[in-house]
Amino acid sequence: MISRTPVAAAASLGLCALALGGAATAAAAENDDQAMVSVFHAVPGLDVDVYANGDELIPDFKPGTLTDPQPLPAGSYDLKVFKAGADPKGKPAIQKTVEVPAGANATVVAHLNADGAPQLDAFVNDTSDVAAGKARLTVRHVAAAPAVDVRAGGTPIFKDLVNPKEDTATVDAGTVSADVVLAGTDDVAIGPADLNLKEGTANVVYAWGSAKDKNLALKVQTLTGMHSAPSGVNAGATNDPDAWPAYAAGFGLLGLAGALTARRVVSRGSRA
Amino acid sequence: MTVLLAVSGATVLALAPSRESLPPTADFDARTAASPPAAPPVRAEDTGSPTTTPSASPVSSAAVPRWLDIERVGLRAAIEPRGIAADGSADIPEDPEKVGWYRFGPAPGEPSGSAVMVGHVDSRTGDLGAFAALFDVRAGDEVTVRRAAAPPVTYRVVARARVDKDRLPASAFARTGRPVLTMITCAPPFDAERGGYQRNLVVTAIPAAPTG
Numbered sequence: 001m002i003s004r005t006p007v008a009a010a011a012s013l014g015l016c017a018l019a020l021g022g023a024a025t026a027a028a029a030e031n032d033d034q035a036m037v038s039v040f041h042a043v044p045g046l047d048v049d050v051y052a053n054g055d056e057l058i059p060d061f062k063p064g065t066l067t068d069p070q071p072l073p074a075g076s077y078d079l080k081v082f083k084a085g086a087d088p089k090g091k092p093a094i095q096k097t098v099e100v101p102a103g104a105n106a107t108v109v110a111h112l113n114a115d116g117a118p119q120l121d122a123f124v125n126d127t128s129d130v131a132a133g134k135a136r137l138t139v140r141h142v143a144a145a146p147a148v149d150v151r152a153g154g155t156p157i158f159k160d161l162v163n164p165k166e167d168t169a170t171v172d173a174g175t176v177s178a179d180v181v182l183a184g185t186d187d188v189a190i191g192p193a194d195l196n197l198k199e200g201t202a203n204v205v206y207a208w209g210s211a212k213d214k215n216l217a218l219k220v221q222t223l224t225g226m227h228s229a230p231s232g233v234n235a236g237a238t239n240d241p242d243a244w245p246a247y248a249a250g251f252g253l254l255g256l257a258g259a260l261t262a263r264r265v266v267s268r269g270s271r272a
Numbered sequence: 273m274t275v276l277l278a279v280s281g282a283t284v285l286a287l288a289p290s291r292e293s294l295p296p297t298a299d300f301d302a303r304t305a306a307s308p309p310a311a312p313p314v315r316a317e318d319t320g321s322p323t324t325t326p327s328a329s330p331v332s333s334a335a336v337p338r339w340l341d342i343e344r345v346g347l348r349a350a351i352e353p354r355g356i357a358a359d360g361s362a363d364i365p366e367d368p369e370k371v372g373w374y375r376f377g378p379a380p381g382e383p384s385g386s387a388v389m390v391g392h393v394d395s396r397t398g399d400l401g402a403f404a405a406l407f408d409v410r411a412g413d414e415v416t417v418r419r420a421a422a423p424p425v426t427y428r429v430v431a432r433a434r435v436d437k438d439r440l441p442a443s444a445f446a447r448t449g450r451p452v453l454t455m456i457t458c459a460p461p462f463d464a465e466r467g468g469y470q471r472n473l474v475v476t477a478i479p480a481a482p483t484g
Contacts, residue, residue: 132445133356133376173355173376199355199376227376229445231360232437233390233472235403235458 035100036069042111042142042208043118044215047084048093050110052077060084064208066107066221074102079120081110096120107221111142111208114163121164127202127223132230135173135197137205140166144210147183152176152195159183166204173199180207180218190216200227334421337373337380340389340455341416342429345409349391349402351417362456368392368401371455377445380417381425385447386454387417393457393469403457406432406475415453415477427453427477434459434471444474453477 041048041061050058058067061084076099080092098120100106105125113119123140130136139150141161150158150167153176158167160183179191190207197203204221337351354363354372365372371391378385392401415427435441437458444454454476458469 131356131360132362133360227447229440229442230356230362230374232440233362233364233456233458234357234437234467235364235390235392235401235456235469235472 033074033102034071035074035102036105037072037100038067038069038107038221040066040107040109040111040206040208040219040221042109042206042219043094044112044209044213046093046118048110049082049084049086049088051080051082051088051092054078054088056088064217064219066219069105069223072100074100074104076100079108081118081120094118094120098122105223107204109140109142109164109206111164111206112144112210114144114146116144116210116212119164123166123204125202125204125221125223126168127226129228130170130200130202130226132228133173133199134170135199136168136202136226137171137176137195137197138166138168138202139205139207140164141207143207143216144212145189145207145216146211148180148189148207149183149185150178150180150205150207152178156181171197173197178205178218180216190218193218195220198222198224200225202226334419335379335381336420337387337389337417338420339416339418340371341418342405342409342413343416344413345405347402347405351389354390362388362390364390364392368395368399371402374445377447378451379419380427380453381419381422382451384449384451386443386445386449386452388445389453389455391455391457393459393473401457403455403473406455406457406473407459409475413477414480415455417453425453426480428480429475429477431474431476433474433476435474437470437472440472440474451479 039050039058039061041063044063046063048061049056050061057079076097078097079095080088081094082088082090082092094110096119098108100122101124105127106122107125108120108122110118110120121142126136126138137157139158139161141148141163143163145163147160147162149156150161152171157169157171161167175194175196177192178195179193180189181187182189189211195203195205202223204223206219206221207216208219209216336353339348340351341348349369349371351373352365352370353375354365355375357363362374363372368391371389373379374388374390378387380387389403391403391406393404393407394401409429409432411429411431413429415429417425417427419425440456443449444456454474456475457473459471459473461470462468463470
């Protein structure tokens with residue numbers, strides 16, 4: 001599972017500090033005791049430093065920023081978020097202990113709760129394969145806002161989603177025009193925005209920000225490599241039971257098929 | 273008469289060792305036959321999404337394949353980009369004279385993965401489909417794919433195999449690994465009650481020159 005997640009850009013990020021013993025490589029992600037972790041800063045107006053188990057994980061993290069997935073040892077992380085430049089021995093702006101299960105692909109989100117207070121939540125990303133031609137769409141409500149519906153092309157696909165819940169569906173690959181409305185209404189809170197849901201990908205859309213401060217926004221996280229092969233190739237005129245199979249109608253160019261038919265006749269004859 | 277025999281005789285045929293049905297170029301069979309059978313794809317719940325519009329191919333429009341030629345066997349077919357049919361199988365052009373390129377996978381000329389072409393072996397009227405010609409293909413045959421606004425890509429046939437339709441290797445649709453062109457059609461036996469042709473003919477070709 002994990003190995004399917006692209007980690008090409010991984011080395012450039014500060015998460016290395018946590019990945020013990022040079023584990024911040026794609027190869028390390030193959031290990032069973034590893035997890036892939038992204039971090040999304042969804043608290044508007046606050047530049048922060050993020051600490052994990054006392055080590056600085058991400059310095060000067062700007063709102064709206066989402067890190068690429070990084071391999072991390074699975075386990076328990078004591079996460080503390082401070083205003084950028086603040087003394088990490090002081091009282092953090094947000095604190096939470098997060099369990100990162102082995103083999104998981106997870107996104108840790110610093111965000112506002114429905115009432116506007118900052119909090120941390122860890123979401124596990126579904127990286128199981130999708131059927132050929134499909135894409136996975138997940139929406140996470142991490143905004144200081146009431147319950148919402150999420151619509152695609154004007155039709156609700158997720159209803160009554162509340163902070164900090166998520167909902168997921170498998171949809172045809174393609175581009176959808178998505179917006180977020182107050183639950184049960186046509187009052188658009190965010191969007192519309194075009195989402196390009198590529199085949200074989202998982203797309204996580206975060207509704208974040210604050211309704212009161214009028215800075216609600218969408219952030220999209222895309223994970224790739226969940227594609228499947230088609231279920232088969234049906235390349236004959238086979239859907240019509242009255243079809244006349246070409247090889248039986250003198251499939252002469254196939255010396256082979258001719259031989260098969262002949263043998264079939266012989267076999268049948270000898271059985272009869 | 274022949275048709276009746278062909279249909280009712282399917283059971284008998286199924287008993288015949290599949291090796292016997294291989295073409296004279298049986299060495300062709302090694303690669304595909306040795307591949308592990310395709311794992312059934314995970315069937316995720318389909319919530320239906322009539323609101324989606326088909327995604328643009330990840331391939332630049334210039335590199336979209338347009339024509340497939342195998343001159344030695346007289347095959348020349350227009351190519352249509354195709355996706356997935358409602359039943360989850362690869363979608364194939366209605367017109368039996370055209371072949372479909374699996375647009376979710378690599379395109380011919382890409383540096384890695386399997387570019388897949390699917391085509392009919394026959395039509396409802398009994399005429400032959402474009403890919404019936406694959407039954408005449410030999411190792412070394414040259415395959416040319418002409419593209420919308422990019423130079424043609426040339427391949428050389430290296431393998432031909434028949435596999436049961438439900439054992440088409442997932443590797444036929446690989447998105448990574450060495451670049452290959454995979455051409456797939458249907459092959460006897462034909463059993464109307466079990467959905468028609470029971471096997472796939474799979475022809476594999478590799479780039480005749482480095483792709484770039």
